[in-house]
Amino acid sequence: PSIATALDDAATDGTPVLELGPSVDPRSFPDGSPDPHIWFDPVRMIAATRLIADALEALDSTTDWSANAETYAEQLSETDHQITTLIGGLGADQRKLVTNHASIGYFADRYGLEVVGVIIPGGSTLANPSSAELAELIRIIDELSVPAIFVETTESDELALAIAGETAQPVTIVELFTESLAPEGEPGDSLTSLLLVDAERVVAGLAIPAEADS
Incomplete structure (x- = not known):
């Protein structure tokens, strides 16, 4: 079953369900569907942390959830x-x-970046871009001299490599942690570490002049 179905079933069974997305000023994809990647904005996650603490406090008052939440909010x-x-x-x-x-998208909005192109359209990793969409993306990369394509550590970079092979200038493929953490003990193995690692990789990828990346 889908996550939505599983949550509906849990609520029907009487299991407490806390929906964070609608409470943290969610953004939407161009098609109007909600963007679920709220963890890419630390400020929204501070709000989410406090909401979680409030919900846990209602279920178990023996732990100081609020104090723990504020410690994490500071991080x-x-x-x-x-x-x-x-x-x-x-x-x-x-x-x-x-x-x-x-x-x-949340990360870009928070830190003044602009997503000018996406290989796989929409919010799903299962959609397939058309030849025309790929050609348009190559044109955008060339026109704007975008030096890097950012891909997920959990998804294939095959299409990104193919696009990079068709651009007029060299394009670097940079992996980001998006859907999962790094292995325990490695950089990116917690949310705060993941965000910092991704930020460092974004800066390194975007700071490379396209003509110098050979």
């Missing part, structure tokens, strides 16, 4: 500050993103 706030500083090192002409699928 998220510091992460947000670090990412803002990192992204601040990019020039106005170095902030254009092309991604494998529409996964980092």
Whole structure:
């Protein structure tokens, strides 16, 4: 069953269900469907953390959920500050993103980046882009001199590599953690670490002049 069906079934069975997305000012995909990737905005995640603490407090008052939530909120706030500083090192002409699928819109919105192209249309990784859509994406990359395509660690980079092979200038393929954490003990094995690792990779990818990446 889908996640939505599983949640509906849980609620029907009397299991407490907390829907965070609608409560943290969600963004939408161009087709109007909600973008679920709220974890890419630390500020929204601070709000989500407090909502979770409130819900847990209602179920179990023996733990100081609020204090724990505020400790984690401070970590998220510091992460947000670090990412803002990192992204601040990019020039106005170095902030254009092309991604494998529409996964980092919240991140782009939060830190003043612009997603100018997506390989797989819509919010699903299962959709297939048409030849015309791929040709248009190649044109955009060339016209805007986008130096990198960002792909997920959990998805194939086959299409990204094919596109990079057709552009007029060299394009780097950069992996980001989007749908899952890194293995335990490695950079990216927690949400705050994941966000920082991804921010560092975004900055490194966008800071490369296209003509110099050979």
